[in-house]
Amino acid sequence: MAEDRLESLFNTESISSLLNNNEDALRRGDVSAGYYVSEQAFGNLVPALKPFRERLANHGFSFELTYKGEGMGNMSGGLSKGMDYTHEVRIAMLFDLGKLTKWEPLNGWFLHGIVMNREGRQVGWDHVGERNVLLTEVWSIHGPAAARLADLYVEKSFLNNRININLGRIALTHTYSTSVLLCTFMTMCSAPMAIREPAGWSVYPKTSWGGTFRIRPTRDLILRTGVYRIGPKAVDNTGWAWGSEPYTGLQTPVELTWEPFFGERKLPGHYKIGYAHDTSPYADMIGVIPPAFAGSVHKHKEKPRDTFYIETDQMVYRSHGQHQMAGGYVLAGFIHNTPSNSTFSNEFYAGASLLGIIPGRPFDRFGVMYSYYQLSPRTTYGQQLRQMAGMSMGAYVNAPQTHSAILEAYYGIPIMPGLVITPEFEYMMRPGETSVIPNAVLAGLKVISAL
Template sequence: DHVGERNVLLTEVWSIHGPAAARLADLYLEKSFLNNRININLGRIALTHTYSTSVLLCTFMTMCSAPMAIREPAGWSVYPKTSWGGTFRIRPTRDLILRTGIYRIGPKPVDNTGWAWGSEPYTGVQTPVELTWEPFWDAQKLPGHYKIGYAHDTSPYADLIGTVPPEFAASVHKRKERPRDSFYVEMDQMVYRSHGQHQMAGGYILAGFVHNTPSNSTFSNEFYAGASLLGIIPGRPFDRLGVMYSYYQLSPRTTYGERLRQMAGISMGDYVNAPQTHSAVLEAYYGIPVMPGLVITPEFEYMMRPGETSVIPNAILTGLKVISAL
């Protein structure tokens, strides 16, 4: 409410509303074959724990557990919301992974327990496909992750043009409900190694691009680029600094519909004070491991064009994230 941003989620906090004190999330069966070259899982699974995700993304507040343009559509279940389905993974070589699956999907849940399996509304199926290349470079074996993915959501989604004023009805028509497609390219690459041989023992650069069907997706495009650097301050070898810039472009149909309503002199929509186009966020954090199992992370965000307009002033957000592993 203070920032004026209602499309880009600026925190990773998920709250349970109503009487529920806990929620069932993942519940699945998993089996590997041929020395882990083939893997199958079936059950209730969050798609963003399998597709378009990485450990690095969840070190950032605005990116956990996948880019916002992937998480926003109802067809991409985001933890702790899960979907019935499964994934088939094949690893023909050490560096190459192909994943594909099918999931039954629906709108955001009205039940907060995660147990209302029979009464959950469903609108279609999601069929993601992702190809990942995971090379190791030079003598230090610096790991990289390069992903290209596509998903087709069979659910019917309405044209985001919204209400067309009567004076424009003859020349402007709403498009029929249609399925939604998502396409993404993501990469991260370790550029130096420090204090260990595991995949987080070093500094990374990362970037990505997401494109959704423009007519019926809140975000038609998203681009992000950043770095996650370990031990850059002398004497603090396990501290991690992260910096990320992310750009969000709204559906051009949303912008078009709001401009029509603005010209007609009627409300453009709740909390909309000008035709919405794009916004961006610059995020930085500094993770400090205080003791084994306890990490304290000061967080900074600079929100540019809140509400995807130039009407609301840019905003600075600061906070503190505490992670404890008992």
């Protein structure tokens, strides 16, 4: 909602002013796409409920009930052949507090809430031998949950929708380092793995107490920044046990987005640069130092972690509409974390998301993505030391770990309003970030339906 309504402080452009005078950074007629574009499934399975939904919305309550199922099988390479299934049943709720209470001070305040059920197993763990990079989206780094509370926060816009804030329990990756395009890929939703893995980034469905301040200084720039209370990945997997959550520090992300429109076809682009500082103390990734090397090798002191990222996507052709998803995009990104105390020191990805490439199928979407993951050099160094000393290098580690890569492709097919079926393909290179396990070939199916 925040992105859809946000107006600029100044009716001018910044970087886009360097473009042709016929260009314009933001148009009221070019609607921002929803974050979960793939989950919206182009409508609802039960259109007969539309009058009922409209009556509820008029009284201040809206909802979306979504099922997402993912089955992925390892067909070749990895540890073994086999398939795993995972699913998410989610209800997203929006409460217009002004309409619900009829109390004037609450006009313009909205309460967002998400409750979900997640079940299943991770094919990367069971059959591929990959435990750092997730090969399906839904299973998540937090595992299954019968009824997990995810986002629960209030939102309000000020100065005629020129400034927006949200406060409460929020997943950072709903706001920072994400896009509608990334979340069409299994291995990228809701953000790149180098963003999702560190404990300081609360990743959907995990949430943190905090808030974000949004402002659009000019029509082509959006600035987001916030403060969040951060802790380790929760032992409780329900999202309800707030009192028992441990906290270690603060996360302070800031992200600047340039949104130009190019050419006569008004091709939108999104160019992001972001930085986040996590004040929590993180240990050196070198791990246990063998006694034989204790005199010459020393652990670094615990210190905070920093993350820097650049992400871009650009529409290269427009097809079947004027909204921001009506066309094909190319996209790329780079993420860098503090190398000494982060699982991933670097990640790079590049790909494309193309609409209507097969004649007669104008609304099908084809996506392909290559992503490269580099582990912390301190992780590699520590494992090398333990290998030389004849010690265990760690659980599920069969050689010093360095890097891995994944090629992913999908083809999204809207069957009917409210139902999208997406065949998936993945080629995992260097499972476990070593050359010991053979490269794995995976295929599967993702089904998304909305009530």
